[in-house]
Amino acid sequence: MLDNAVKASHDRTFYAQYPEHPKAYGEEAPQSGEVAFKAMLGRPFDRLLQDTDNWQGEEVSPYTMEPLAISYPIIPPDALVMAAQSAAKAWAKLPVTERAAILTESLEAIKQHFFEIAYATMHTTGQSFMMSFQASGPHANDRALEAIAMGYRELQRYPEQLTWEKPMGKSSIVLDKQFKAIPKGVGLVIGCSTFPVWNSLPGIYADLVTGNPVLVKPHPRAVLPIAIVVAAIQQVLKANGQDPLLCQLAADTSEHLNTKALCEHPDVALIDYTGGSAFGNYVEQLPGKTVFTEKAGVNSVIIDSAKDMDAVAQNLAFSVSLYSGQMCTAPQNFFIPERIYDEVANKVRDAVAALVSNPKMGAGTLGALQSDVTFNRALDARSLGAEVLLGGAPVTNEEFAKARTCSPTILETTADAQEVYGRELFGPIILLVRTKDTAESIRLAREMARKHGAITCAAYTTDPAVQAEIAEEMNSVFTPVSFNFTGFIWVNQHAAFSDFHVTGGNPAGNASFTNPEFVLRRFVWVGNRVQVS
Amino acid sequence: MLDNAVKASHDRTFYAQYPEHPKAYGEEAPQSGEVAFKAMLGRPFDRLLQDTDNWQGEEVSPYTMEPLAISYPIIPPDALVMAAQSAAKAWAKLPVTERAAILTESLEAIKQHFFEIAYATMHTTGQSFMMSFQASGPHANDRALEAIAMGYRELQRYPEQLTWEKPMGKSSIVLDKQFKAIPKGVGLVIGCSTFPVWNSLPGIYADLVTGNPVLVKPHPRAVLPIAIVVAAIQQVLKANGQDPLLCQLAADTSEHLNTKALCEHPDVALIDYTGGSAFGNYVEQLPGKTVFTEKAGVNSVIIDSAKDMDAVAQNLAFSVSLYSGQMCTAPQNFFIPERIYDEVANKVRDAVAALVSNPKMGAGTLGALQSDVTFNRALDARSLGAEVLLGGAPVTNEEFAKARTCSPTILETTADAQEVYGRELFGPIILLVRTKDTAESIRLAREMARKHGAITCAAYTTDPAVQAEIAEEMNSVFTPVSFNFTGFIWVNQHAAFSDFHVTGGNPAGNASFTNPEFVLRRFVWVGNRVQVS
Structure with a gap:
């Protein structure tokens, strides 16, 4: 699956790991998804492996205009960052092949929730059912796989270890060299209210595959779709013996937004942002942070x-x-x-x-x-x-x-x-x-x-x-x-594995799903040398 | 030569295109280099294909404490940028294979000047003759080749053109897709007084191979070594039918430094900087610029x-x-x-x-x-x-x-x-x-x-x-x-094709010679789609 994805992201021909037809997921899936979605309404979202005394939520369905009445754990930025750092050490030491395998497994776990996520997306963003399913389900998972694949490839670009021998006349100098991809630090992914999953998954998976822990900060009005995803990731991490707090939901409320506190936290090193230009420009100019933005544009x-x-x-x-x-x-x-x-x-x-x-x-x-x-x-x-x-x-x-x-x-x-x-x-x-x-x-x-x-x-x-x-x-x-697009193809659509989404070259954003920089800027190559003779 | 360099920069074993032993360049080379160096003293540096009425210079040899009395063209930033932009269009349209071939040829031309450059380096920086030769000659050329090779590889990562076919039930949507690596714009490489060639060549060649024109802004006290290099590049560009002003010397004087005017010029998109941290921090925070720095550190x-x-x-x-x-x-x-x-x-x-x-x-x-x-x-x-x-x-x-x-x-x-x-x-x-x-x-x-x-x-x-x-x-x-370095290997040495120079992860600098980002951040992938059926 990973090798196919690496190949597809370089061939850039049509490719989809996750079919965009609902029927590909079984006749029963849509209805069970709806049942599962309805069962979540009106109570705390209890799937996350995160706990606190403070639970809040403010989502309202654009279709029914009724509150979803689901509450989420509201955890202070310092506590989120400390938990992320504590989770990070063992994760950073795993070979990228193992990280990529676990993350790919998490995509398969998310697949089991595609229709719940679809209903959650519909009733937070206002997208139609079909778009909710496609954008937050298979299309988002394909973008996530693209990011995993790019990390999987780039972190294996250089040998982990090699012998370097420099001829010096009749003898030589021999060094043992090791190259390590050191993760930059805690990642923060700031979601938007219209595409809470599709726009967040590339950053989440790019952070994780490169060895960084990630905090997922949703828009307070569109939490549920990504909360389901984060919970699924946490379960798969745990099942694989990893600390589930490598990926945490960093929910907040419109009254007490945590976004700036998280952005400015000295231990937050990476920020992915989707949203308006004013806040995006603020994020881009934060000193000492590696920032990936998608802001407004005029098409x-x-x-x-x-x-x-x-x-x-x-x-x-x-x-x-x-x-x-x-x-x-x-x-x-x-x-x-x-x-x-x-x-x-x-x-x-x-x-x-x-x-x-x-x-x-x-x-x-x-x-x-x-x-x-x-x-x-x-x-x-x-x-x-x-x-x-x-x-x-x-x-x-x-x-x-x-x-x-x-x-x-x-x-x-x-x-x-x-x-x-x-x-x-x-x-x-x-x-x-x-x-x-x-x-x-x-x-x-x-x-x-x-x-x-x-x-x-x-x-x-x-x-x-x-x-x-x-x-x-x-x-x-x-x-x-x-x-000259006519018929069943529209300019709005950017296909994973083929179309870069946002170029990163104009004020609409400084990054692109998923070019090599999108993963490369999340880690640093460091080489050690040990003299052998 | 390019294929070997691409392979070497990924194997990271010992590799040198340009031997570091002076003898590899012929018995006569050092002496002819000294003669050529002495012939340049006391008069305008006339090898550049740039002209102006304003010629100045202020270099003093740290060995003789005498002025070199060489003058260089002092051209206003606006004129440099306009000439660069005018030169850039045709260069950007050349396939990367042709750009890389021309640039590799320019390294061979520079090789002919290694010993002049050595004496020029010695009498501007104070380096010993041997270090001047190695650092400004073979070692710098190897770093330049490394940058060319990385660009050569990365710009060919995706297909220029392909057919994308999405199955739609019994029919399909067919698009013709084209991927282009669009250069970001005018590059500026700000040199330092101690390593005027070694620290500047990677940025110069990374800009050029990715299709950008480049302005080379030397320290006013260490102009000659890089001026010889720029002149050699200009000659090779011209001989290959390209505009020599793709690479211009942007000399200035201590009394009227042009550095900030160049940095802040709206059409300068890329800045490579080597030098003190105060100015480096200023460069890093310039909005809208892509910046690569090497600043001070405490080793x-x-x-x-x-x-x-x-x-x-x-x-x-x-x-x-x-x-x-x-x-x-x-x-x-x-x-x-x-x-x-x-x-x-x-x-x-x-x-x-x-x-x-x-x-x-x-x-x-x-x-x-x-x-x-x-x-x-x-x-x-x-x-x-x-x-x-x-x-x-x-x-x-x-x-x-x-x-x-x-x-x-x-x-x-x-x-x-x-x-x-x-x-x-x-x-x-x-x-x-x-x-x-x-x-x-x-x-x-x-x-x-x-x-x-x-x-x-x-x-x-x-x-x-x-x-x-x-x-x-x-x-x-x-x-x-x-x-545990002892004997003939020292911590100071970073070998091209094997050791990354600066990691980019701590305050000593935000970039590295030559990791993939060092070239990737100089261009933008843009994909066009044309509906076929």
């Missing part, structure tokens, strides 16, 4: 030409509607040259309107809005000062009458209105920007990525020269481009 | 036990005397338990005194002091408040009567006197610290490395348990340990 669509503009509009309508635009990969700004602007704008509007009102597709694609903040931003989008091409409004969800939903608002603006589109408007808000020509579209998309960061760029053109130009310009600001 | 010797303490003392005497302690790898603090303190202290004192006064060895080992600052620090060492076991004094150099020299001062102090030994005392100053026992020695050496940084640690013990304990404790603060 562009450049539309130049297409064989079938209806197919383009339908593809993009799905991309912007999927989880109501709450993906870090969702497109926001559509740059459309005036020669085709009216045609394209109308097609996009019609496609979004059709999708949203489609009784089979609409509510399921949109899911629910994770927070009131996003909901209010979506409702207020009309007052951003741009023309409203399509107004967003709550959408009926047949299964959950109280679900917090809002369909996409489509605004129309002009190239010079950067005060409107020159920032992330997280949620179901799309801006169509009328440009002079594709050259201006490219220039603006590039500038957005350079100044505000970008994780994706979708582009449509039938002209190879324009395609090359878009690739060149967007790549120069470290933004990948997806060309 | 320890832990003496517990030895089969032959005389051999130990002789080995250490050479280590501390070599280039008068002006190596970043030179030992400073000797931690010696009281049970053997007097015996060891006397042996070290006697060995240093014998080496210094040895007419065949003394002056040649010590070389000259690069600067008045170091000279005065050495002379003032007596007034540091510690007992003087051996006073330092100028040493006669038969070849250069005016050479600025000073033999090592050996001071004796106690474990609690951290105000004396708890900082770098750059130059020929050694502190013997009397400790309660080896456990205290280890604790103090560890604390010094953790707080002040360390690049090396020499340890002597015949007890395997003590050896393991020293390795464990020093490695935990990311400091490598060299055990």
